[in-house]
Amino acid sequence: MKAIVQEITEKYSLQNVVFQRDNIAFVDVEKKFAIDLVTFLKDYHQFSHFVMMSCVDWIEDGQFQLLYLIHNPTLKVDIGIKTYLNRTEPTMQSAHHLWKQIWTYQREIKEAFGIDFPGSPNVDENFVLEGWTEIPHMRRDFDTAAYSEKTYFPREGRFTHDPATYMREKLYPNQPVTAKKNTNEQ
Amino acid sequence: METMNDKINEMLQRSAQNASQNEKSFIRPEDEEREVIAPDGSTIKINPIYDYFSGKKPQEEKPLNGVVEKFLNWARAESIWVLGFGTGCGSIEIPPLMTPRFDAYRFGVQMRATPRQSNAFIISGYLSVKTLKRVIRSYEQMPSPKYVLALGSCTINGGMYYDSYSTINRLDKYIPVDVYIAGCMPRPEALLSGFMKLKELIKEGKAEKANEYARNFDEYKANQKKIIKDWNMPDYNW
Numbered sequence: 001m002k003a004i005v006q007e008i009t010e011k012y013s014l015q016n017v018v019f020q021r022d023n024i025a026f027v028d029v030e031k032k033f034a035i036d037l038v039t040f041l042k043d044y045h046q047f048s049h050f051v052m053m054s055c056v057d058w059i060e061d062g063q064f065q066l067l068y069l070i071h072n073p074t075l076k077v078d079i080g081i082k083t084y085l086n087r088t089e090p091t092m093q094s095a096h097h098l099w100k101q102i103w104t105y106q107r108e109i110k111e112a113f114g115i116d117f118p119g120s121p122n123v124d125e126n127f128v129l130e131g132w133t134e135i136p137h138m139r140r141d142f143d144t145a146a147y148s149e150k151t152y153f154p155r156e157g158r159f160t161h162d163p164a165t166y167m168r169e170k171l172y173p174n175q176p177v178t179a180k181k182n183t184n185e186q
Numbered sequence: 187m188e189t190m191n192d193k194i195n196e197m198l199q200r201s202a203q204n205a206s207q208n209e210k211s212f213i214r215p216e217d218e219e220r221e222v223i224a225p226d227g228s229t230i231k232i233n234p235i236y237d238y239f240s241g242k243k244p245q246e247e248k249p250l251n252g253v254v255e256k257f258l259n260w261a262r263a264e265s266i267w268v269l270g271f272g273t274g275c276g277s278i279e280i281p282p283l284m285t286p287r288f289d290a291y292r293f294g295v296q297m298r299a300t301p302r303q304s305n306a307f308i309i310s311g312y313l314s315v316k317t318l319k320r321v322i323r324s325y326e327q328m329p330s331p332k333y334v335l336a337l338g339s340c341t342i343n344g345g346m347y348y349d350s351y352s353t354i355n356r357l358d359k360y361i362p363v364d365v366y367i368a369g370c371m372p373r374p375e376a377l378l379s380g381f382m383k384l385k386e387l388i389k390e391g392k393a394e395k396a397n398e399y400a401r402n403f404d405e406y407k408a409n410q411k412k413i414i415k416d417w418n419m420p421d422y423n424w
Contacts (some may be wrong), residue, residue, distance in 0.1 A: 129352065130316050131212055131416025137351050145349035151413055152355040155343035 001025065001077045004045050012037055026080040034083040035093045038068050041079060042098060047072045050099040055109045059140045062087045064115060068095070085115065094120040112138035212416035239420040244400040247330060255391065262305070262331060263388040264294040266381065269304035269328065271321060274311020276338040276371050288374045295381055301327040306384065311371070312340035314352045318360060319414050325361050326423040330396040333364045333388070335380050342366055359409050362395035 005025050009017055016028040029037050041047040049071040056065040068081045085092055094117040095102050104127075106117040111127040114136035126132075135142050148154070168177070219233040249255045270280045283290040284297060298304040301324040309321060325334070336357050339345040344355035357363055364387060367380040387393040399406060403422075411417055 128316070130319070131414065133415055134351075142351070144351040147351045148344075148349045148355070151351075152344070153359045155348050155355055 001075060004041075004077075005079070008037060008040070011040075023075075023077040024080070025078075026082060028082050028084075031083050031085060031092070034066070034068070034081060035095050035098075037081055038070060038095060039098060041070060041081075045072065046074055047079065049073055050101060051078065053095075053102060053105040053109070055113050055115065055138075057087075057113065057138065057140045058084075059087070064090055064113060066092060066109075066115075090115040092117055094118060094123075096120045112136055114139065212418045214418065217418065235418075235420050239422070240424045241420045241422055242424075243403055243422060244326075244330075244396075244424065246397045246400045249391065249394075259388050259391055263385040266293075266295045266306045266333075266384070267298045267304040268295060268306045268308055269298055269301050269324065270308045270310070271317075271324065272310050273313065273317045274309075274338060274340060276310030279337070279371055279374050279377060280308065280310065282374045283377060288378060290378060290381065293378070293381055293385070301325070302329070304328055305331065306333045306335060308335045308337055308377075309341060309357060311338040312345060312347045312350075312353045313357065315354065315413050316352075318354055318410075319419075322361065322410055322414075323419060323423045331393070332396045333384055333393050334361060334395065335365045335367060335377075335384060336363045337367045337372060337377065337380075339368055339370045342368060345370060354413065360406065362398045362406075364393050364395050 001023060005017060005019075005027070008014060008027070012029055012033050014027045014029055018026045020026060027037075047070040051069040051071050052067075053069070054067045056067070058065055064085045064087055066083050066085065068083075069078060070081070071078045083092075090113065092115055094106060096106065096117070096119070103121050103123075106120045107123050107125060108127045109115050110117060110120075110123050111129065111132070117123050129137070134147065137144070168175070213235070217234045219231070221229050221231055224230050250258065270277060272278075272280060280297075282288055283295075290296075295306075301307075305328060307325055307328060313321060325332070336342070340347055340353070341357040341363070344350075344353065347353040348355055354360065365380050365384045367376050369376055372380075384393065407421060
């Protein structure tokens with residue numbers, strides 16, 4: 001594992017290599033080399049199992065982070081490849097040719113974050129939502145509470161009853177309210 | 187091979203034309219109004235959305251004379267055929283109803299698989315806009331008189347999903363609801379109690395929500411269309 005990470009660090013001049021455990025490492029790579037690196041690991045180092053792909057919105061830095069997590073079944077090790085996209089032009093090279101399940105991941109990320117993957121099959125189709133017209137709903141600048149209030153019929157505020165008063169009003173409406181005895185005075 | 191290429195080009199041209207003409211159309215290509223060649227060789231016009239469903243507005247049905255209607259209501263109350271719409275978490279409470287422990291059959295309640303055979307509609311828990319569309323289609327396909335039981339607090343005011351972008355808050359703004367069964371989640375006993383309440387309402391002649399839907403049809407449709415942006419079905423799905 002260490003040798004593989006050493007090799008790719010030199011080959012792709014990686015920064016920020018983190019060994020989370022002995023068998024899991026995360027590396028940051030430039031956007032233009034990300035798919036090359038995934039392909040290299042798949043073809044040369046038998047990282048043949050694609051675990052998952054995810055996206056994080058770092059709105060303060062103006063970036064989206066994409067993570068490709070891949071697994072080597074022989075060595076039983078994982079490598080997470082992180083890459084960063086500009087939030088204003090979120091476009092990423094598609095990796096659909098490597099594993100077919102990436103089609104679905106990319107379709108989901110397109111809908112949830114609005115990141116485009118040109119050339120990925122069916123990437124423009126609806127994934128979960130139908131007829132969505134707002135900005136992508138998983139972006140952090142999308143205000144879900146405000147959208148819900150505007151679109152659906154909002155609930156009419158919460159209110160609570162004091163249990164003792166409420167039960168007295170309901171069960172014994174005609175009985176006069178007696179003041180509670182203050183035991184300290186006696 | 188040439189004919190194949192021609193066909194492909196034709197299809198591509200057609201889809202490009204459609205895309206440029208109205209980008210906002212959500213109607214699927216197979217549902218579009220078009221001309222086709224029938225088996226006998228003649229050319230006919232088809233409109234798949236309206237050919238299989240009636241777009242006519244639902245009609246209000248007036249109750250019959252006193253005694254007759256009373257008898258009918260008694261009969262209706264004793265045979266409740268349920269369509270369960272289990273997309274929310276509450277649907278897990280429906281299967282135990284049909285076990286020996288709770289045994290809903292003793293109250294004349296039985297489950298059916300399709301809207302065309304049922305007259306009571308249990309909607310369990312939260313509804314996203316996507317499932318609301320299916321709820322409306324199913325509800326409108328049920329024969330009248332029909333009743334709706336809303337199960338769980340999400341159908342009353344959104345419950346814990348009140349601020350979600352994809353789930354609706356109040357079901358009764360989109361279809362009329364006869365009985366609410368509150369709770370998160372209501373137990374099967376609560377469901378049975380809901381059925382008893384529904385039977386009471388039917389016997390008293392108060393479960394007339396299907397007529398209410400017909401009466402306020404435009405209002406309900408406006409609410410539905412406000413949130414279902416990709417309206418690609420007939421206005422009334424009977």
